[in-house]
Amino acid sequence: xxxxxxxxxxxxxxxxxxxxxxxxxxxxxxxxxxxxxxxxxxxxxxxxxxxxxxxxxxxxxxxxxxxxxxxxxxxxxxxxxxxxxxxxxxxxxxxxxxxxxxxxxxxxxxxxxxxxxxxxxxxxxxxxxxxxxxxxxxxxxxxxxxxxxxxxxxxxxxxxxxxxxxxxxxxxxxxxxxxxxxx
Amino acid sequence: xxxxxxxxxxxxxxxxxxxxxxxxxxxxxxxxxxxxxxxxxxxxxxxxxxxxxxxxxxxxxxxxxxxxxxxxxxxxxxxxxxxxxxxxxxxxxxxxxxxxxxxxxxxxxx
Numbered sequence: 001x002x003x004x005x006x007x008x009x010x011x012x013x014x015x016x017x018x019x020x021x022x023x024x025x026x027x028x029x030x031x032x033x034x035x036x037x038x039x040x041x042x043x044x045x046x047x048x049x050x051x052x053x054x055x056x057x058x059x060x061x062x063x064x065x066x067x068x069x070x071x072x073x074x075x076x077x078x079x080x081x082x083x084x085x086x087x088x089x090x091x092x093x094x095x096x097x098x099x100x101x102x103x104x105x106x107x108x109x110x111x112x113x114x115x116x117x118x119x120x121x122x123x124x125x126x127x128x129x130x131x132x133x134x135x136x137x138x139x140x141x142x143x144x145x146x147x148x149x150x151x152x153x154x155x156x157x158x159x160x161x162x163x164x165x166x167x168x169x170x171x172x173x174x175x176x177x178x179x180x181x182x183x
Numbered sequence: 184x185x186x187x188x189x190x191x192x193x194x195x196x197x198x199x200x201x202x203x204x205x206x207x208x209x210x211x212x213x214x215x216x217x218x219x220x221x222x223x224x225x226x227x228x229x230x231x232x233x234x235x236x237x238x239x240x241x242x243x244x245x246x247x248x249x250x251x252x253x254x255x256x257x258x259x260x261x262x263x264x265x266x267x268x269x270x271x272x273x274x275x276x277x278x279x280x281x282x283x284x285x286x287x288x289x290x291x292x293x
Contacts, residue, residue: 026261027234027238029250029259029261030213030234030261031230031234032258033212033213033214033258033259033260033261034213034214034217034230036257036258037214037257037258038214040256040257051230052230052231053229053230053231057231058230058231061231061232061234061235062234062235062238064235065235065236065238065239066235066238
């Protein structure tokens with residue numbers, strides 16, 4: 001019996017990987033406390049596990065709440081999304097990877113484009129040409145002085161697109177969560 | 184016509200209120216809350232609902248928690264207490280709740 005319950009807690013813990021270590025310990029500790037309480041009342045391992053539900057689902061409930069109620073972007077939360085979609089089934093395996101990867105890519109590019117343009121502007125001011133770092137429209141190459149403000153605008157648009165994709169990601173998690181939530 | 188769906192919507196909307204009300208009357212641990220809610224089928228909620236909800240209320244600063252040893256032979260428990268901020272929030276919730284009830288009564292009484 002002991003063994004079965006420990007295996008259960010270990011599985012919950014594994015599914016919670018993207019959360020911080022102390023948070024995981026705290027979560028598992030609290031579930032363990034309830035398990036011991038239930039055992040004290042004479043419930044068997046099978047009944048206890050049935051009551052708590054599949055370890056993946058229990059862990060997914062924590063992850064979902066951490067993502068949805070705190071929807072700002074961070075690497076840790078991206079990890080939570082990845083873990084959640086691995087638990088949430090097929091729909092999540094297609095939609096969430098696409099939207100979360102696009103969110104990160106757009107945000108990165110949004111930061112990178114103006115930074116590159118600034119570098120290229122600085123280079124041209126001291127008289128160096130960097131042929132692989134230019135703003136090009138068809139065959140016409142923009143002069144660096146003009147490329148910089150254009151790049152800032154493009155960068156902002158990309159950042160907005162990234163934030164938008166992140167919102168789609170969080171929205172999808174919420175949707176899947178509501179569907180699966182049975183009180 | 185699915186009354187269960189409507190019931191679960193009501194539950195979803197009021198569980199936070201109920202949990203805060205219970206903790207405001209005295210510190211509780213998670214399993215205690217769950218088993219007290221279980222006695223009222225309209226409010227019964229699973230572990231996978233209550234524990235994440237408690238974590239969120241902690242994160243938002245409405246509750247605080249402490250691990251404490253309990254009686255001999257029993258495991259340590261995580262006790263939740265309401266904070267000052269939680270009390271203010273609960274008061275506002277209570278006012279809205281009374282609002283809702285009197286509005287519904289007015290409509291029903293037509």
